[in-house]
Amino acid sequence: MEFFKYTRTFNFMGKSKFALVFSIFLVLSSYVLLATKGLNYGVDFAGGTIVQVKYDTAAPIDAMREKLKSNEIFANASITEFGSPDEVVIRMKTTTGNVTVDIGDMTREALKSTGNYEIRRVDIVGPTVGAELKEKGIMSLVLAVIGILIYVAFRFEWRFAVASIIALVHDVSIALGAITLVGLDVNLDVLAALLTILGYSLNDTIIVFDRIREGVTNSKKVDLTDIVNESVTRTLARTTLTSLTTFFVVFTLFMFGGEIIHPFAFTLLVGVVIGTYSSVFVASPILIWFGFDVKNYHVKLANKAKREVEKQRMRDQYESGVM
């Protein structure tokens, strides 16, 4: 079976202006969302408490709310269904420091007489730990980007590195926008998903860039746009296939992975789609706009080869005792 048989080169770069408008629109909307609605930090980063309760029957949410009014500490508690009507999650901004009797125990105590239930999970993250996790989280995103930037610059050329980083920022921004839009709790798992998107989207970009590099080195053409179009077309089958298979697995994770894995899977789902799009329509055009000069690159390559030859000649001379 073949989805794409290479017969002619598609003019992807000709469409890049539309893509640009579309991308700018998405990124800006994401920033507007982030600025107005804001990211919804979960307990991992904001500190707070999560209590997951499972009832024998449908959870009596109203009765639970009533019971939780009994104590100041439960002020601002929000109760939401979690996967099924039997199961709910209570989110609180408050935490307690006592080891023997914590806010989870207090919740258990307060909910008595609301029915037959089991407390399945208690997450308490104190404010200092939350702040620390946040700091480490931002640090990890920044470090990952820097590490990748250095690697790509080393393996390709600085313009490739900058183009791929812009594509990454584009992807992460839009993913954050989508997270904000659906009001997902941002916890450690979402951060992990964002880092995975970094890796994944870069994967895609690098496959395309590798082809461009190959095209630039081997082909006689000097027009970068032609080379890029050809490279993107030639990798189109791969891009689509891999995106599809990855999409399959992430989608099954999203559908069947259980409620706890939902935020993670959702973030990845958005990332897979955006990452695929950006490697074709964001990273590659940027390379062209940056004025990557094929002729210049050829000269550089030729010089490099010449130097190598010269070095080899010197070495040979040295070894044969001429010098």
Next chain:
Amino acid sequence: MKLNYRIVIFALAIIFGVFFSAPSLLQMEDGKKVTLGLDLQGGLHMLLGVKTEEATKSRIKSITASIKHFAQRKDILLDGLKFDETTVSFSLLDEDDAGQIKEFLSQIEGSNIVVNAESYSLNLTDEEIVKTEKEAISQAIETIRNRLDQFGLAEPVVARQGAEKILVQLAGIKTQEEEQRARELISRAAKLELMAVDEDRAARVYTMSQADAREYGDVILEDAKNPQIKHLVREIPILDGGMLTDANMGFNQNNKPQINFTLNAEGAEIFGDFTGRNVGKRLAVVLDGKVYSDPVINERIGGGSGQISGSYTVMEAKDLAIALRSGALLAPIYLMEKRSVGPSLGADSIRASMIALIGGFILVIIFMVIYYRMAGVIANIALVANLFIILAVMSLFGATLTLPGMAGIVLTVGMAVDANVIISERIRELVYQGKSMHKAIEDGYANAMRAILDANITTLIAAVVLYVYGTGAIKGFAITISIGILASMLTAILGTHGIYSMLENKIQKSKNNRFWFGIKG
């Protein structure tokens, strides 16, 4: 068919994978197995802080007790011996004793002594305070570890995290009651103090405030059984639990559980001296600031053993004995982070992620065969091998499989197949160009290699950062992704290449590109 080094390495890798993942997959008795994270098997994860400033306070208190005891032994008369949070102070009644007391004070490590005529004051140097606080943390870790070792759970984890946090992980906690017991055992100060009842003023205890009591060098303590009952005792304890050598659960004459404890030689001497001097008075047995009993001293008690009686269950008495035996916490601990997962939720998570893993896996496998035919089958062999190797490596290193780790494996399935997609596309291209099968395979791999390497290394960079900066369950994600990527280089690149090389002649002869690569011609 011909053997080549690639296929040999691949075969060895598969044998390795199957052999070492077998204990985990078949749940065999022997052999190294993958440990399930707390989020999958259920358990308790806590990050504890230590109130280190309390350690300094209690150090001051015990210095005060030792000065008092020394003075009594040597018949030195001290006036107004008292302490606050940082300082011990007293005045000397007889100037002749100055030499003796100064010598004794100078033996107290890390203290500043200020003498002003006959009044003395002592506080701890800054270095000593830092040292005391550091010790309090190490001691808390040691103590909690000792207690949990005796609690009866398999492999409790107690470790220092950062400079002053304590990580406690208890896997396999089954019930809420068990968790509660464990938390009580961990956090119990278990500070035993023997204190003298202030017989002169005891009758007025209900009309006194805590401040009044302090005026007399006393303190008001609650009764352990009934908080309404108050006891007035001397603020400076006779001795504390630091001199305890052993504690066990026993039964009293009414067959109720009690704790029997034994003191070390120094404690026994102090205890003997005190009881000898105070016959007819009461002695309060104080545990964590509550009075458990206040028996009248009938005679001098030598031998240094005693009992704590209270109304506890056998289980509580046992846990209390463990806590006392493991030593008191020098400073109280508090909760900074807690993650507790019930076993049923863990089981649900395993089930859900297994469904996702198997479902995603089957989808990918079917898709690859439909799209690439034999090439797809070969890629699938590599994919299965990859899963075995991930599991084998994790088992071998005793790595922990968490829920995000499961997600990482699912994701690896998607990414590992990518390498084969890239390779297969390259081979197809070259076949179309009419290259010989040998050339198509060799060049296909060579061309694809660069891209795959670059792509994998960048993902690896992200994974390593995640491992270094991630915590808990997220580390598990970084681990499976990293192992998965490395394993995929072995299976998806080297392994499939080996298979192609082996079948090369066959493919060349058959000329059936539809069967081998899913393309026409």
